[in-house]
Amino acid sequence: MLTGVDLATEGVDRFQLIVNTSAKLFSEKGFDRTSIRDIASAAGLLPGSLYYYFKSKEEIFLEVHSQGMKILSDAAREAIAPHKDPWCKLEALAVAHSQVLLDDSGFMFMVAARFPECIAEQNQILMKQRDEYEAIIAEVIGELDLAADIDSDVFRLQFLGALNWAQTWYRKDRGMAPKDIGKHLVKILCSAHNGTVREK
Amino acid sequence: MLTGVDLATEGVDRFQLIVNTSAKLFSEKGFDRTSIRDIASAAGLLPGSLYYYFKSKEEIFLEVHSQGMKILSDAAREAIAPHKDPWCKLEALAVAHSQVLLDDSGFMFMVAARFPECIAEQNQILMKQRDEYEAIIAEVIGELDLAADIDSDVFRLQFLGALNWAQTWYRKDRGMAPKDIGKHLVKILCSAHNGTVREK
DNA sequence: GTCTATATAGGGATAGAC
């Protein structure tokens, strides 16, 4: 509009097209097995052209990670906002997490166990983005009526593990739907404490 | 003894030395980022020499996976054997799993989310080895007094996810010990049903 | 059995034309 440049051809600009394409491929094949040539080809460009937008493959990863974590954090905050009961918040959070994680936008590969061994310096950035998201979860868990001998940090990590692992077994065409996977987990965990997940 | 060949130099034969070394490196850096050169170097051989024992990197992976799953299955069976109460069995299983997963032998990277895109044919072999182990868990879970609205398959997958995810956050030098990580998870899950894990 | 040497392929990244 302002510049008069028509970006509507792709619906998004080239930068974002590359990010979206990369996210999808990283998600499908993993970072290591996705080549610059793969990304370029899928985005309808030639390899050299990518370097106009990003100075390295690692930088593409950083952008995908950053956007992905923002999507996840936003979804989490929006999901818990309407609720007061902490178990309801946790359920809403689990549902949101599962849905973002398992939908096919491909943005959530980045909860993968290992980063592509970035330089330590950049790893700090990734860790900070993750910590921000985990803080949201930690706050909800802090409000739960957990038994004294439950470690809330380990509770959070095992909660996230149970959800994230679904990436390895979830199939879109059969079995439980993403939102039900989230609900199921909280049902398992909550019956230990309140009996049911229902707004008080 | 029988052949008179002295294999005591390394404590194990070359074949097993390569397997052990590979397991450790795969565990530390992942399959993709571990090169044949890395393995050879760590094992004190030159790259070409590996091909006397294995015809490809993929074949090394298959052997590591096979041995690793055997270690895990054996540990699981041994752990649950002394118990009668199903929740005690599950706890014993969780403890055994965590210990094998998180010790530093490095054999357990293979619970990683993705296989190194082997040929479909060989993937069948890997899946069979995993299914065998999961059957042990499924049997124990089948004996639990779970609520009617709990899906025992999803329960198993979320249980395994919570445990396997510890690979991403466990640190040998701080935090909870492996066996306590296993116990903690079952405590969370069991209090939903029996109150405590204790032999009846 | 282990080594040296190398074939062959694919990767990330860059220079410079257009």
Place this chain on the structure above:
DNA sequence: GTCTATCCCTATATAGAC
């Protein structure tokens, strides 16, 4: 901004000497 062409490195794997 995108393409062509290519550099350079690293990877797996092999052939054949020892």
